[in-house]
Amino acid sequence: MFDSETTRLMPLQEVMKITGIRRATIYKKINEGSFPKAVKLSPTCVRWRSDEIQQWIEELPRH
Template identity: 45%
Template sequence: MPGNDRILRLGAVMHRTGLSRSTVYRKIKEGSFPRQVQLSHRCSGWRESAIDTWLADPMAFVELNSARN
């Protein structure tokens, strides 16, 4: 769904994916979940299209610009 670029906040992402807060951030660090978009100094969210892509095939998702350490 390329046209869906609403911004979802963490609660909506957790609800849609079924993941906990800590799992979302762990998966971001691993590069297996979309990174959030910074909206302001203390506000961020996820593009709905990125979450839809992840939901379509979570096992195959790879974030290209991940911060793997």
């Protein structure tokens, strides 16, 4: 469920900064099904839900 107090929509630059992953790798992982899909707000504007990105980070294998 979307909780506006804890979830916000993040632009690609912020997702890249938080994850440490480059643009091309993010889109490659999306196509592979191993990264959260973006929310398309308009033909030229996409955002990622912060809760989905945080969950993805938390589920990464720890070494």
